[in-house]
Amino acid sequence: MAKGFTLWFTGLSGSGKSALAERVRDILLERGMKVEVLDGDIVRQNLSKGLGFSKEDRDTNIRRIGFVCNLLTRNEVVAIAAAISPYKAIRDENRELIGRFVEVYCKCDLDTLKARDPKGLYEKALRGEIKNFTGVSDPYEAPENAEVVVDTASEEVDAAVEKIIGKLEEMRYVPAGDGRGYTEEEEEGIKARLRDLGYI
Amino acid sequence: MRFLRRRRKRRVCVVGLDGVPFGLLRRLGDESVMPRVAGMVASGDLKQMRAALPPVSSVSWSSFMTGANPGEHGIFGFTDVAPESYQLRFPTFDDLATPTLWDRLGESGRRCAIINQPATYPARAVPGVLVSGFVALQLAKSVWPKEHLGALEGMGYRIDVDSQKGREDPDGLLDDLEATLETRRRAAEYFWGRESWDYFQVVVTGTDRLHHFLWEAVVREDDPRHERAMAYYRAVDGFIGEMWDRFHEGSPGDGEGEGFVLLSDHGFAGVRKDVRLNAWLRENGYLDYEKEGPGSVAEITADTRAFALDPGRIHLNVRGRFGRGCVAPEEARGLRDELAAGLRELRFEGEGVITHIFPREEIFRGQKAELGPDLVLLSRPGFDLKGTTKHPAVFADTHFQGMHTWDDAFVWSGLPVADEPEIADLAGGIVGWLAG
């Protein structure tokens, strides 16, 4: 079972990619898997240092992340990518390259994003101070066949994490978590039910 | 260029009726208590079917949902004993060792909606939605994905009736049965439209509860609650009809019933006496307890050679298999034959009690087969085999009116089914047909 795969988060800035990636990473680590997160912000400080936000540079950035994810995946590591990755064609290129590829679309409406604006970027972008800002002045192509869609405007972080982990379990990419058996209290409940029906 | 006419997308809808015997269903169909079932029987193929062994819901439904033998899926009853302490343990959905048919459907991208499937607690990820059935306790742990929990709570969804009423308040039980069926109906309606599914399944477990407590009311016209029992069956028939109509909506005519399956997981019969196998083992010198009034088989003495679990499971206390095992492995076969011979002679007022004695290797195959009981017994209808340790007498009266039977479950299938089917046969046909 412990084979690698790539979990690819895509969505607008502030939609929750990094936040969810971290939570999912922690759970997978607890379950004994090897995990690396490639976060867009960090990648742009090293692997993609110097690249800007033109379509060409964005594509290069996403291809680089895909390249590293592929290396990790084939070495039985879970690679988690958290970058806006606005263009469908490049995401699909990575999907094609990697194979074991699970796309998570972090959906979130603009009003919510503006209200969150943890980095103050929307405010600047809306004032026109940032050119090519995805979702405001640059395109974002939403996935049509993402394995998981989380609407972070309406779904709590916990629910979104559960949905992602559930999907991975369902695909048998990760083993089921422990502690699903009965608690002592539940065992009493079960005994009572079985007794009522004459089974014990 | 030629265009092929697009075939209608294949879908399967399964309605389960827990504990409804073949003969009863046919009779209620004939008597037009169940007109919708009567219509299905007239136009289709109602077959008698064998349940899994032993014939209890957790085993039989596990065999249905995996298509596997208990020796493969590893569920042999509602209870097991821990090999070291002999304490009773209660297998959960997590103990199921083989993939379910919906796991297999999910691998080819197909989606399922499953409501009240026994032996799936706690609920876990499935390709689609799952609402666990008996022995589910908390609704919050019975629903996957969780996002549907609020809706189910909102509709007052009930996992089960309050079986305590079965003994103390039969009319209350009947009220409960109706109310619970109604919430099952609402849940089916809710998921039907909301999920895009290829496989839909809903199980009615109230039939089993009714039979446990009020079998007489079902089969005897002079029983004071007969009319109410029939009213319940009318409601069940209405529910089956509703599922059928929904399934055929928008595509009347050709292929009526194709993909529709109605089945039970075991049969039922009236009860005369409980038969306590541990009391028989004790009377015959195979078993003893550390003290009087033992709470469970955990209190057997170190020289106990065999013990029984519900319903007719006999385990030999073999060295290596159990912590305090005292039977040498090479002596197990002889002991088993001796027990079988003795049990065959068990009589009540001259009448033989045991009808079948299956040795493990005859009925269990697979990686978990060794964990199964050494013998599985079946009894003549009227004699309910029990694994209790609490009472010293072999035969006893019971407040239950019904008991499970093995070879008279039923299946009505709009898919090809083998001639003398057993419940584990169905999954393969369903998966194959949906993939076709």
Ligand SMILES: Nc1ncnc2c1ncn2[C@@H]1O[C@H](COP(=O)(O)OP(=O)(O)OP(=O)(O)O)[C@@H](O)[C@H]1O
């Ligand atoms: N349901 C939710 N899922 C994820 N994050 C949420 C959710 N609800 C609120 N948040 C908050 O929204 C913010 C999302 O920021 P985060 O850095 O994860 O976004 P991002 O998609 O990584 O953005 P960027 O592309 O700019 O890196 C966090 O502060 C997080 O706590």
Ligand SMILES: [Mg+2]
């Ligand atoms: Mg981020």
